[in-house]
Amino acid sequence: MTSLIDRILEGREILQRRPWPRAMVGAHLWRFVANELAQGHLSLLGLWGEPSMVHMAIMDEDTAEIAIVSLDCPDGSYASIGRLHPPALRLERTVHDLFGLSAQGLPDTRPWLDHDNWGVRFPLGDRIDALSKSAPYRFLPVEGEGLNQIAVGPVHAGIIEPGHFRFTASGETVVRLEQRLGYTHKGIEGLMSGADLERAVQLAGRVSGDSTVAYAFAFSRAAEAALELVVPDRAVFLRALLAELERLANHLGDIGAICNDASFTLIHAHCSVLRESVLRAALNAFGHRLMRDVITPGGVTRDLNDDGKAIIRATLDNIRLRFPVLVELYDNTASLQDRTVDTGVLKPALARQYAAGGYVGRASGRSFDARRALAYPPYDSLRFEVPVLKEGDVNARVWIRVREIEQSLSLIDQILDRLPEGPSSTPVGRWREPSEGMAIVEGFRGDVLVWLRLLDGLIERCHLRDPSWFQWPLLEAAIEGNIVADFPLCNKSFNCSYSGHDL
């Protein structure tokens, strides 16, 4: 039986297959894909623009087949996917803000990343002057008796990133949350165009600070796919080691922070000590606490020596000793469970519709984990489980993290035991022909997607899609019906990236 992706691509010229096929489609097939997305036969992995073209990455969840379909938009418009498939809404608003391409039939045409501060419109497309008179952003209208609005941000009370939340509450209960993001938009995709690989991977590693390894990993794999470059085995294993250390540090931090937002500071204090121990091990082993700028196209810039190995092992032993006590405490503290159980429930149907990755998806029944589903090396040769729960509440998102910490500990053990000898990088060499590549890497928050096209030794276009794109909208759904005071708790359990989303 031919798969859905095969049927879509049938008879089309495959432009590139590095590693997934990309084909030009016509308006008719574009609409067909939109329908298949809306009916849940396909998942949307990303939608991004170029000056007169839109691309869409799609996946068949059952077979993990992936393809990119591209549509020419010579007249600057294309049929909206978001009209039928809401996960595309913010992506299409962004494509308009950056490239000036309009989605026909898009139900929400308000700007998203463009807050009318840049001095230009469509900065990555055909630039035009900014509007002479800026209009205020229109939040969705709310009607009803006794409703009150609470506006929060962009500057929040904690040490966190900026964004605006508009709550509509009835008494204490949140009736609607509307997010407004884009405050940290730095124009990274604009800076990418024309950059050489060295600068580009540096930028990729600064898209979202907590996922610097995941982004450098995804970017490097995409570049290597484009160049058909084979990375030495040792580098492949070291990259996974870096990725698992990053996951470990972030999950430890998150579990502590979630408990802290439920005013249970004891676990927070202990988790931050464990997190710090991972960062210190990373500093000793790889020369940087967040392991920034270690992964580059061709391999890794820092090899691991015996001292580094020993430090990582000692850190792991300590976590194995101390972490279970904290998990037990979490599980046995009724006052804490009272806050996390049944709070901020994300329904499995929504997680599936939005193809939500990471702990957000896996706590709501969506088992996708790029390490397993796409089995990129070295994960194809390592043993690990992908924990999945169905409850979808804050508690479930805590437990997914707990289980993933256990899996990461085991993965790091396996990597250290089996670390191959040999070089830790290979020279990238010179190339001239245009070539494309795409990669998906499982960061701690979910799947990071990078697509790029190289030309004359430089980046022509690079798109980086954070997992948060498909998690932020779900937070709006999960908070509905909860009390305002539980928002920090729900928000922290999602821990979406602002910078990764805003780019």
Place this chain on the structure above:
Amino acid sequence: MRKLLFETLFRRPFTERAPSSDDAAVTELATAVGHAARRRLGRSLSIREVDAGSCNGCELEIHALNNGYYDVERFGLRFVASPRHADVLMVTGPVTKNMREALARTYHAVPNPKWVVAIGDCARDGGCFAGSYAVVGGVSEVVPVDLHIHGCPPTPTAMLKGLLALLEQADTAAVAP
């Protein structure tokens, strides 16, 4: 929980000795702090953090200042929720055009006397994001900066050194006639 708390009674604390304050920071600050201002503050500073467009890397390390190893509160340094309660505005990131106004408003909401500490390489001059259509540049393009702390991101120790220098300046002047 009792067991965990009991254990901590007998274990050596994680907290490490304070690093010596950063010489470069002391020099930069020498000109920045007014005598009258220092006298009023004494040995305590409240810090309000503002992310003006960072990648969140600096925030992670600022968070680390509160963990058991660095325990920034033992020096009288405290992170507060409102700029109205703050003496110090700690700013990260290249200032994005979308955050320029929010940063300026937050600065004006901090009562005098106040200091601005710019954290990280991006906060100095926009770092690797300088030149983008969406980026203003360093923090000093929008609000006056008293102290820069380098790094991408700066380590918690580097931040602690800078903040201790700030505290010393405030302190020495407070006892001076």
